[in-house]
Amino acid sequence: xxxxxxxxxxxxxxxxxxxxxxxxxxxxxxxxxxxxxxxxxxxxxxxxxxxxxxxxxxxxxxxxxxxxxxxxxxxxxxxxxxxxxxxxxxxxxxxxxxxxxxxxxxxxxxxxxxxxxxxxxxxxxxxxxxxxxxxxxxxxxxxxxxxxxxxxxxxxxxxxxxxxxxxxxxxxxxxxxxxxxxxxxxxxxxxxxxxxxxxxxxxxxxxxxxxxxxxxxxxxxxxxxxxxxxxxxxxxxxxxxxxxxxxxxxxxxxxxxxxxxxxxxxxxxxxxxxxxxxxxxxxxxxxxxxxxxxxxxxxxxxxxxxxxxxxxxxxxxxxxxxxxxxxxxxxxxxxxxxxxxxxxxxxxxxxxxxxxxxxxxxxxxxxxxxxxxxxxxxxxxxxxxxxxxxxxxxxxxxxxxxxxxxxxxxxxxxxxxxxxxxxxxxxxxxxxxxxxxxxxxxxxxxxxxxxxxxxxxxxxxxxxxxxxxxxxxxxxxxx
Numbered sequence: 003x004x005x006x007x008x009x010x011x012x013x014x015x016x017x018x019x020x021x022x023x024x025x026x027x028x029x030x031x032x033x034x035x036x037x038x039x040x041x042x043x044x045x046x047x048x049x050x051x052x053x054x055x056x057x058x059x060x061x062x063x064x065x066x067x068x069x070x071x072x073x074x075x076x077x078x079x080x081x082x083x084x085x086x087x088x089x090x091x092x093x094x095x096x097x098x099x100x101x102x103x104x105x106x107x108x109x110x111x112x113x114x115x116x117x118x119x120x121x122x123x124x125x126x127x128x129x130x131x132x133x134x135x136x137x138x139x140x141x142x143x144x145x146x147x148x149x150x151x152x153x154x155x156x157x158x159x160x161x162x163x164x165x166x167x168x169x170x171x172x173x174x175x176x177x178x179x180x181x182x183x184x185x186x187x188x189x190x191x192x193x194x195x196x197x198x199x200x201x202x203x204x205x206x207x208x209x210x211x212x213x214x215x216x217x218x219x220x221x222x223x224x225x226x227x228x229x230x231x232x233x234x235x236x237x238x239x240x241x242x243x244x245x246x247x248x249x250x251x252x253x254x255x256x257x258x259x260x261x262x263x264x265x266x267x268x269x270x271x272x273x274x275x276x277x278x279x280x281x282x283x284x285x286x287x288x289x290x291x292x293x294x295x296x297x298x299x300x301x302x303x304x305x306x307x308x309x310x311x312x313x314x315x316x317x318x319x320x321x322x323x324x325x326x327x328x329x330x331x332x333x334x335x336x337x338x339x340x341x342x343x344x345x346x347x348x349x350x351x352x353x354x355x356x357x358x359x360x361x362x363x364x365x366x367x368x369x370x371x372x373x374x375x376x377x378x379x380x381x382x383x384x385x386x387x388x389x390x391x392x393x394x395x396x397x398x399x400x401x402x403x404x405x406x407x408x409x410x411x412x413x414x415x416x417x418x419x420x421x422x423x424x425x426x427x428x429x430x431x432x433x434x435x436x437x438x439x440x441x442x443x444x445x446x447x448x449x450x451x452x453x454x455x456x457x458x459x460x461x462x463x464x465x466x467x468x469x470x471x472x473x474x475x476x477x478x479x480x481x
Contacts, residue, residue: 022132030131037142042151047096047302050213052154054094054206059106059113061202066175067106067113068167068189069203070182074100080134084261088181089397090203092303096153099143103163103185104155108173117153118160121146164188178203204404207396209418214396215452217304218420219461221259222450224298225306226464228254232294233479236286236314244268244282247294255298263305264399267295270314274444275428277389288315291322293444297399307399307422308462309448316476321439323469325427329445330467332356332425336391340423340451340458344415350391351378353425358383366436386429386436392422395450417455424448 058067071091074082087098095104101120106113122145123130123137131138146157158166167175167189175189176199210218228251232239239246247268255262265280273279274293286292292314297306311326313319318326336353358377361367366386367377377383394401394410402410426446429436450461466475 027128030128031125034125038145039148042148044154045096045152047213048152048154050211051094051096053211055106055115056112057206058094058203059115062106062176062199063112064108064174066108066167066170066173066189067104067199068175068177068185069094069104069106070178070185071097071100071102072181073184074135086261086303088178089207089303089401090178090200091181093203093207093397095155096302097149098303101160101182103160103182105163105167115155117149117155117157118163118166119144119146119149119157120160201404201406204402205406205409208394208402208405208409208413209416210396210420210452211418214304215418215420217300217302218306218395218450218452221263221298221300221304221306222308222461223464224254224258224300225296225308225462227258228296228298229294229308229310229465230479233312233476236292236312236480239270239286240288240314242286244270244273244284244286247286247292248282251294251296259298259300260303261299263297263299263307267293267309269293269295269444272431272442272444274311274446275430275442276444277428286314289319290314291443291445293446295446295448303397305395305397305399306450306462307395307424307448308450308465309424309426309446310465310467310472311445311447312472312476316480317473318469322443322445325440325443325445326447326469328357328360329425329427329447330469331360333423333447333449333467336423336425337449337451337458337460340415340421340453342415342417342453342455342457346411346413346415346421349421349423353391353423354378354383354387357387357425357427361386366440385433386427387425388428389424389426391425392448392451395420395422415453417453419453420461421451421453422448423451 069091071087074085077083085100091104092098095117099119103118104115105118106115130136137143150157171190175191176195177186177189177191178200179186179196231250231254232247235250248266251266252262267279268282269279270284270286270292271290273284274291292312295309297308299305313322332353335356336349339348339352355378358374361383362369362374367382424446428444429440431442433441447467452459452461466472
C-alpha cells in the first residue's frame, strides 16, 4: 500500500493512446484552478461517530485498533464493482471511501484516532490523469483537510499507513479482518483476538441512536415510494418480465438513495416459493401473486427491508386470500410481541404458533396425531414456513450478525433496536403433501419495526398490509 506520492509516473500508457509525450505531460501539470473547499461543517453524524469511537476506546485500553474500509474489487479486466465500504468502518467514521483505514493508537487516557485516506490526485507526477483511479477518470475526492473538517478526525495519507503500523511492533494490535489483505499482512495480530473485535463492533450497532433511526425512517419512506412505483407499472411488468419490477424499484433507490440495500426479490407466481429468488427473469401473469422483497439504502448506507405479496391483477382469489390472511395474522402476533423487555425470540414464536394453528386447521398437518404444541416442538410447520421470522436491521440488511448470541438472539429487546417481522408460507410446486391448488403459492409480509420505550413503531406502515387495504391501494394506483 505504501508508495512515494511524489514519484513521477513514467512510461505509463494512457488507455488506447500509447505513450504520452513530454510536452503533453508538462501541459497536464499546469493551468488548473484551486478547487479546495473551505469553511466546511462536520457531517450530520460526526457527533454520533465520536460517541461510538469512545465506546470502542473504552473496550480496548492499551491496544491498537485497525478498522479498514476495504478495497475495490475487479469485475472484469480494468473495471471494478461499485464500492461499498465495510459497515464497521462506516459506523465509526461516517466515511465511505475505498482503501481507507481508521487507526486507534493507545495513549494514556484512551486512544488517538487517525483516519488514513487517499489524498487528492497528484498533478505533478501525472497520477491525476495517468492512473486508472486518478481523479480525471473517477472524479474528485476530498482533500485530507476537507475530510478532516467533515468527519471530525485527523487525517493522513493512506499510502503511509503500512509504514506507520509496522513502526511500533510491540503494541498489541487488533484488526477487522476480511476487508484489506494488505493491511492484515502488515500487522501482527491473532485471528481469535481479531474476531472478538468484529463481534464487539457488530454488537455496538444493536441499539440505534436518534440519527440512525432517522436514516431508517428515510429508507422506509423511499421504499414505500419504490413499491408504489412498482404497482403503477405492473402493466409493463406483465408485458415484459420480473426484470421490469426489479428495474422500477432500483430506479427509485438510485434517485432517492445510494442503491438497493440487497438484491431485490421480484418473485412472481411459483418463484415466490424460492426464498432468495433474485434472478428476476420470469413471467408476470395476472391471476398469480407477486412477492416483492426490496429495500432502499440511503446515501449513508442504512437500508430498509420490506416485503409485500400482491395480487398481480389487483384482486386475491379465495385461496390466495386465505393464505395471505394467515400470514397477516401471524405477522400481527409477531409485531405485538416486539416490546422492551421482551425476548428477541418472542416475535418468532408468536408468528410460528399462528401459522402452525392454520396448517392444522386446513388439514395440512394431521390434527388427530398432533396438537399445536407438538407441531411446534417437532418443528413440523417449518416445511412450509421455512425461515426465521426476522433479524436486526441497520447498516446491513442482516445487521449485527456477528454480535454475541447472548446480546442478540438470546437477549431482551431494548428501545432503539430495529428489526424485521416477516412470517411467510410457501407451498412448493412439487409438494405432493398439499392439495394441488396450494402448490406454487408463496406469501410473505415484512415490516421494519422499531422498539420504543412503550412498545414498537412500524417504520414501514406507509404500505398497506391487510388484504382489503392492499386491493384498495392497488386499485387507486392502477384504476
